[in-house]
Amino acid sequence: MKASTFQTLIVGLLCLAIAGLSGGLYNQYQHVAELQSTNTQYRQTLDTLQLDSSTLKDAQEKLQFALKDLKQMVDSGEQQANTLDPMLDQWAQEIQELRDGLAARANEVDMTALRARLEQVEQQLLDLRTQLSPPPPTPSAAKPKKTARPKPVPLSPPFSVLGVESRSGERFLAVAPPNSRSLMDVRLLHSGEQLGAWHLIVLELHSAIFAVAGQPDQNVHLP
Structure with a gap:
């Protein structure tokens, strides 16, 4: 190579x-x-x-x-x-x-309220008859001067109004003794019920109308 x-x-x-x-x-x-x-x-x-x-x-x-x-x-x-x-x-x-x-107390209250209302109607009827039928004046008697009827003084209710409560679509007025703070003392009044001598006639929007025997209807304002 x-x-x-x-x-x-x-x-x-x-x-x-x-x-x-x-x-x-x-x-x-x-x-x-x-x-x-x-x-x-x-x-x-x-x-x-x-x-x-x-x-x-x-x-x-x-x-x-x-x-x-x-x-x-x-x-x-x-x-x-x-x-x-x-x-x-x-x-x-x-x-x-x-x-x-x-x-x-429902039955007792209803009867008491009805009795009080009946007495009030009878008294109003008696007053109306007295006003419509004055005694005839005598010639010798001097014509009395017309005097204005005194305006009735509103009564103070023997209870405190707490307010209005609604139960099943119905309105009740809640009241209690003055200065009471216990729920045991609270009562619910329906139209037609009575507390003492005060009978609830109707519960209006801003006031409650009570009937008191021998007195004109009392208008109590709601709180």
Whole structure:
């Protein structure tokens, strides 16, 4: 073999070896670049997970505070309920006793109110007859001067008017003894019912009309 041919062969082999090494180095470079890219993605994912973990921790702490406040509100509500329940039971019992008392006295009250109303009508009829039939004047008697009839003075009711309550579409007048603060003393008067000598004739929008034996109708203003 000639020396020139051998040198050519050696140079060719070296070129092939260099080309192979270059290809291997290129492949290694690409692999390293892929690993770096993957590492960067992993770091970004890890940062995102750490951020999500921090956000979740903050949300957990806020939720714990909210649960603590809610527990305090529930405890406070239970204390208020324990305080209000006996009062509500007492009021319900007093209202039921009032209803029972009204039902027991209904017939007696109706008869008393009817009797008082009848006496008032008879008295008004008697007054009307007296006004329409004056005694004839005598010639010797001096003509009396006309005097104005005194205006009747309104009577003060023997009770305090608390207001008007509606039950099943009907209006009742709530009254109680003067200066009384107990629900046991409250009475509900319907039209036609009577409290003492005061008989409720009608319950108007802003006043209540009472009939009192021997007196004109009394107009009591509502609060």
